[in-house]
Amino acid sequence: MTRLLSLLAAALFSTGALAQASVQTSVQVSVIEPWVRATVPQQKAAGAFMRVQSNTAARLVGVSTPAAGRAELHEMAMENNTMRMRQVDAIDLPAGKAVNLASGGYHVMFFDLKRQLKEGETVPVTLVVEDAAKKKSSVTVEAKVQPMSYVAPQAAGHGH
Numbered sequence: 001m002t003r004l005l006s007l008l009a010a011a012l013f014s015t016g017a018l019a020q021a022s023v024q025t026s027v028q029v030s031v032i033e034p035w036v037r038a039t040v041p042q043q044k045a046a047g048a049f050m051r052v053q054s055n056t057a058a059r060l061v062g063v064s065t066p067a068a069g070r071a072e073l074h075e076m077a078m079e080n081n082t083m084r085m086r087q088v089d090a091i092d093l094p095a096g097k098a099v100n101l102a103s104g105g106y107h108v109m110f111f112d113l114k115r116q117l118k119e120g121e122t123v124p125v126t127l128v129v130e131d132a133a134k135k136k137s138s139v140t141v142e143a144k145v146q147p148m149s150y151v152a153p154q155a156a157g158h159g160h
Contacts, residue, residue, distance in 0.1 A: 045113065072108070123143045123145060
């Protein structure tokens, strides 16, 4: 069943549609327009971006990808008039509201890349979500590698 959901999510994403998969708890998570920025040879880090929505209040508590040695949830925020990036333990997913993981706010970082990420390919990204009962589930989506110059369209009504 999990394999079928992964294939369905990949098929929906490849057509530009909503990639949605149900996790094993009462939490249903939608991942919309997942993408990762292309890299140059020898680059060791990259950012991944998407919109995440849960049907019930939940928290995004982890992320992984086979393309990198480690992946982390991050936030860009102003501190003393300086923009700083820092790792966060979790990102709240309010019930029914899309949370935009984008440049300049919450996002995903890949470190210790195992190879160059080339425009047009896809990278599997697994998100770990925790429900109100602290039960963890995961959903995997295929993030399209976009050119370094790519600017994602703004999401209407997003929040974080």
